Amino acid sequence: MVLKIYSQIANESEKALLQFFGDNAVSFIDVDDFVSQIPEDDDSIEVRIHCPGGDVAEGWAIVDKLRATGKKIITVVDGVCASMATIVLLAGSVRKGYKNQRLLIHNTRFCDFYIENATAEDLEAKANDLRSEDNKILDFYVERTGADREVLSTLMKEERYISMQEAKDLGFITEIIEPISAISNTNKNKKNMSKKNLKDALNVLAQALGLSGAKDIELQTEDGQVLTVEREEGDPEVGDAASPDGEWLMPDGRTIIVSDGVITEIREAVPDGGEDVEALKAEIARLTAELESERSKGKSDEESAILAQVKAAGGKQWLDRVTTSNYVPPKPNLARKKEPVAEENVLEKELRERKERAKAHEAEKRKRK
Known part of the structure; x- marks a missing residue:
């Protein structure tokens, strides 16, 4: 069940006075009534806190009541968590806080409308009571957070708000709750690791059952890195699970593209020069x-003019007659002249x-x- 402490902590008389002026408070009796309504089969209590603090004695009574149930207590900082509300926070074994909230611890204070009637002895006795209460609270802080006592004592004296990250570093909370949008943005980055963890778990389970787990092949890329493909044998194919993501050039010239832990494309090798x-x-x-x-x-103009003259003189018959001769050429000179190479x-x-x-x-x- 969920218990919301969204107002200050007060005893019954203070609560009645606050309600008279239109305000509200949470008392020990409210928490006691809540605990009495928890079903027996419900083994956890979630306490959500947005509280400026309040009455010390009432706060301790609330913490003791919650811890006496023997149930797992989860506390969550929904808003401000100050003063006595930090004691309630530490009642939980699991303590969470939203990223942008704050926490405040400080030394106890004494407020009395009839202070003018007090003697020096009265004031000294009250001061001793306050110091004793400060030590009691400090002891509880050290026990539940594991933080250094001197560091916590200094923070109580400074009386300043600290961030959820500081609260986590000191041990007041065990987890910072990120906004859902931020979580969804990081899911993609964690996807490949989650798949790997699942595969490793399945392999361990298979080995425990005496079965052979899923095998991988490791391919060395052109630049010496390792591409892991979930395949027992054969060449990688589109659709095979693989890691890490990226475009990987293989020694045979192929390019394997991995996106979101899956091979989405395999490009064949291209000859050098790209052609x-x-x-x-x-x-x-x-x-x-x-x-x-x-x-x-x-033909060129000169060739056309020559052909026209031959045609006018009688054509091929004239050409055969004028080119026929009984002339016998001399024996050719063996030292042939090298012909010039025509320019390309x-x-x-x-x-x-x-x-x-x-x-x-x-x-x-x-x-x-």
Whole structure:
């Protein structure tokens, strides 16, 4: 069951006075009534606190009543937790606090409307009572938090609010409650670890039952890191569980992409230079056809004029007659003159370079095989 302490702690007479002025309070009797209504099969009490403190004796009575139930007590700081409310907080074995709340501890105080009638002895006796109560509270703080006594004593004297992080560091709370939105943002970062923990637990269970647990294969990436894939044998495939997340270049040139602990894509290797050999061959064929086409296009102006003159003189018959002769050429000189190499045009040069690159890629591919 849940007990909410959302107002100050007061005894019954103080509570009645506060209610007269439109305020409210929580008393020991309220807590006693609450405890009496807890079902026997309910073994825990959750106490939610948003309280500025209050009556010391009433606060101690509330703590003792809660701890006497023998049930597990969980205390949660929903808002401010100050003064005697910190004693109630420490009644819990599990103590939580929302991230933006505060906690305040201080030395006890004495308030009496009839202080003017007190003697020096009365005041001295009251001062001793206050010191005794301070030590009692300090002892309880040290026992429940495990913090250094001198540190806690200094904080009580300073009488300043501390954050939930400071409260956790000192041991007043065991857990800081993050906003749900913040928790959901971190879930993705923890997802892979959770999967790994689950897998490890299943492996332990399988071994305990005499079964073979799930096996992994470890692949070394191009840069020397290890990619773990949940697969007993064979090559990794899309859909396999793997870790860690990222894009991993493998020694064979493939790239394995892992997202949220699962392989989502495997990219095949691309030849050096980033060009596909088949595409390069197709480009060479296209350029060759284009070159032949250029060569078969129309003649130059000079060639056209010569053809026109031959046609006017009689065409092929005239050409055969004037070119026929009984002349026998002399024996050729064995020392042949080296013919000049024709200069490549732009298209021929590009074609030659692409053929050389394709040949180099084919050689590289054969080496890899």
